[in-house]
Amino acid sequence: MAQTKWTLDKSHSSVKFEITHLVISDVEGSFKMFDGSLESADATGADFSNAKTNFTVDVKSVNTEDEKRDAHLQSDDFFSTEKFPKMSFVSTSFKKVKGNMYTLEGNLTIRDVTKKVKFAVVHGGTVKDPWGNTKAGFKATTKINRRDFGINYGTKAVVGDDVSITVNTEFAQAK
Numbered sequence: 001m002a003q004t005k006w007t008l009d010k011s012h013s014s015v016k017f018e019i020t021h022l023v024i025s026d027v028e029g030s031f032k033m034f035d036g037s038l039e040s041a042d043a044t045g046a047d048f049s050n051a052k053t054n055f056t057v058d059v060k061s062v063n064t065e066d067e068k069r070d071a072h073l074q075s076d077d078f079f080s081t082e083k084f085p086k087m088s089f090v091s092t093s094f095k096k097v098k099g100n101m102y103t104l105e106g107n108l109t110i111r112d113v114t115k116k117v118k119f120a121v122v123h124g125g126t127v128k129d130p131w132g133n134t135k136a137g138f139k140a141t142t143k144i145n146r147r148d149f150g151i152n153y154g155t156k157a158v159v160g161d162d163v164s165i166t167v168n169t170e171f172a173q174a175k
Helices: 067-074
Strands: 004-008 014-021 025-031 036-042 052-058 085-099 103-108 113-128 132-147 159-173
Touching: 014 067, 036 159, 085 113
Parallel strands: none
Antiparallel strands: 004 036, 004 159, 014 025, 014 159, 036 052, 052 085, 085 103, 103 113, 113 132, 132 159
């Protein structure tokens, strides 16, 4: 069966994270440079069962609205961006749960450590934009333990171990 290709609309997409600081508050951040692709068997964009997706993130683009903290996140204590400039995700399974809800499984690589992760995905819908392009929107969420990927800086009392990840995407059907 022919696959329908979808191109990431970066201006309407985001990669965000949230982690606990000092056990009392959450710090939010995002990555400003990323890319991704999507292929589906359903050309109408109504059903993304068994779709394939991959994503890459330029880790140096981390942004927490604090330059000093961003520099620390790029250091060897955290992402070690000089050695590991990219993180990536490659899907292995995209299954419909019910309605517009899916489970996305795949391999997430951070600092050259690859682990299986599972995202809960909500398909926001598929529409034609005013210019006649078919667009599909998704929100994918997961939680990972940073230590599983070799990010071991500080105790849990300083920086939480669990990192919530939210990826909002809008894809345009390739013409």
